[in-house]
Amino acid sequence: MAQMLISLAQQNIDKQTGKKMLNVGSYGLHILMLSICFRAGCASTDWELGNALTNLKWLFKDVPARREDYTEVTGCTSFPLDFCSHRWLENVEVAERALQICPSLKMYISAAKMKTVTESLTKSFKTAEKIVQDALFPAKLKFLVLVAKEITPFLKLYQMHKPMLRFMCGDLTNMLKGLMEKFVKPSVMKDATTPVKCFQVDYANSVNRIDVTKMRIGFVTERALEEHMKQNSSEKLSLEFRQNCKLFLLKMVSKLFEKAPLKYPLVRGLSVLDPRVLLKNKETSVRKLNTVLRLLVESGRIEEQSCDDILREFGQFYDHNLMCASDSFRNFNPQMGRLDEFYHEHLSNKVEFRHLWEVVKLVLVLSHGQASVERGFSVNKEVMVDNLKEDSLIAQRIIHDHVNHIGGLLNIVYTKELLLSAAATRQKYHNYLDDQKH
Known part of the structure; x- marks a missing residue:
C-alpha cells in the first residue's frame, strides 16, 4: 500500500514538475x-x-x-x-x-x-x-x-x-x-x-x-x-x-x-554535511558529495553542468575551513546548534560558494521524520472539545505555536495592538455571527 502511494505521488510530481522525489525512505x-x-x-x-x-x-x-x-x-x-x-x-x-x-x-x-x-x-x-x-x-x-x-x-x-x-x-x-x-x-x-x-x-x-x-x-x-x-x-x-x-x-x-x-544512498551521502566529520577526510567527503550530486541530477533538482562548479567550490570551502575554522566544525553539537544556521554563517552571501550554498539549502529541507506532525496531532487532541469548530481549533494552534516559539507565557509582549484586539473580541464575534446569517 505504501509503495503504491509513493508511486502515485511520484507520477503526479513528475507530471506537474518533470522532477522526481528524493528517496530517504518512507519511515525516516x-x-x-x-x-x-x-x-x-x-x-x-x-x-x-x-x-x-x-x-x-x-x-x-x-x-x-x-x-x-x-x-x-x-x-x-x-x-x-x-x-x-x-x-x-x-x-x-x-x-x-x-x-x-x-x-x-x-x-x-x-x-x-x-x-x-x-x-x-x-x-x-x-x-x-x-x-x-x-x-x-x-x-x-x-x-x-x-x-x-x-x-x-x-x-x-x-x-x-x-x-x-x-x-x-x-x-x-x-x-x-x-x-x-x-x-x-x-x-x-x-x-x-x-x-x-x-x-x-x-x-x-x-x-x-x-x-x-x-x-x-x-x-x-x-x-x-x-x-x-x-x-x-x-x-x-x-x-x-x-x-x-x-x-x-x-x-x-x-x-x-x-x-x-x-540502505538509501542519499541518506549515507548526506552525512558529508555533518560538521564533526566533514573535515576529517577530504577524499571521503568529496565521494559522498558526488553521490548526493548524482542523485540530485537524476531527480531533476539541479543541472548537471553546475556539478563541477559545486565540487570546485566544495574543495575551496574544505581547504579554507580546515585552516581557519576547524574547531567550530569539530565542536559542533547537534543538540545545541542548528545545521541550517551553521552553514548559513559559513556559506551564505559569499559569492565564491554560491553554487554550493544552493545545494546545501536544497538538501537541508529534507525531513528526518514526521515527529513534528505527530506532535501536532497530539496537541490537537489535547485542545479538542465537543462542538469545537475548525476556526477555533486553528486559532488555538496559532496561539500554542506562538507561545512555544517565544519560549513560554512569560515572554509574551503585550503590545497596544494586541490589547486593542483582545478588547474588541466580543464585537468581532457578533460581526462574525451576522456575516454567517447573510
Whole structure:
C-alpha cells in the first residue's frame, strides 16, 4: 500500500514538475520504526512482558480497596505504571517501576494466598501470581531495559524540528553496531566500520555469532541471572533465558535492517554535511558529495553542468575551513546548534560558494521524520472539545505555536495592538455571527 502511494505521488510530481522525489525512505525517524522493531524483538521470546506489565497496572487500577490492602501489607506506596502497547520504548520507567515493586508484590500475593487480605479472582491477579513465581522475571525486565536504553537516546535526539537527517547515518550506524556487538563475534564486527559494511555483516549465520553462554546481556542482567542460579541450579533455565535474549536481538536487528533508511544512498551521502566529520577526510567527503550530486541530477533538482562548479567550490570551502575554522566544525553539537544556521554563517552571501550554498539549502529541507506532525496531532487532541469548530481549533494552534516559539507565557509582549484586539473580541464575534446569517 505504501509503495503504491509513493508511486502515485511520484507520477503526479513528475507530471506537474518533470522532477522526481528524493528517496530517504518512507519511515525516516517515525517513532514506530523503533517501537515496531523493539516490539518484534519482545514478541520473538516467550516472556510475554507486554501482557505482564499491562496486567500489573490493571491489578490496582480503579480498585481503592486492593490498593489499601497492598499498602497495608507491604508498606509500599508505589504502584505499577501504565504500559503503552504501541510505543514500547516509552516503557523503560514502567519496567523499572515493576522491578522496584517486585518484592512488595510478592509479599502482597503471599498475604492474599494466606487469606490475610482478600484474594482476587481476576486475570490480572493470576498474572501477578505467575510473575512472582517466575524467578527470572527481574532478569527479563533488566534485559528489556538494557536494550531500550540502547535505542532511547537516538530516538530522543531526533524528536526535534531541526534538520537532523545529515546526522542520522552515523548515529543509526553506531546504534545498530551497539546492538549487533552483543551477539556477533568481535572478529566479524571489527570490519563493520561504515554503514555499507555494517549491512554486509551476516549476523544471521550462526558461525558469526557469539556462543550463547558468552553473549553480552548486560552487567545488571548477568547479576540477576547469577542470583537466580544461586537459588536454582538449573542450567537449562539459564540457557533458555540466554537463548531468548539472542532471539530478541536477532529479530530486532533484522527488523531495523529492513526499516532503517541507511540502505538509501542519499541518506549515507548526506552525512558529508555533518560538521564533526566533514573535515576529517577530504577524499571521503568529496565521494559522498558526488553521490548526493548524482542523485540530485537524476531527480531533476539541479543541472548537471553546475556539478563541477559545486565540487570546485566544495574543495575551496574544505581547504579554507580546515585552516581557519576547524574547531567550530569539530565542536559542533547537534543538540545545541542548528545545521541550517551553521552553514548559513559559513556559506551564505559569499559569492565564491554560491553554487554550493544552493545545494546545501536544497538538501537541508529534507525531513528526518514526521515527529513534528505527530506532535501536532497530539496537541490537537489535547485542545479538542465537543462542538469545537475548525476556526477555533486553528486559532488555538496559532496561539500554542506562538507561545512555544517565544519560549513560554512569560515572554509574551503585550503590545497596544494586541490589547486593542483582545478588547474588541466580543464585537468581532457578533460581526462574525451576522456575516454567517447573510
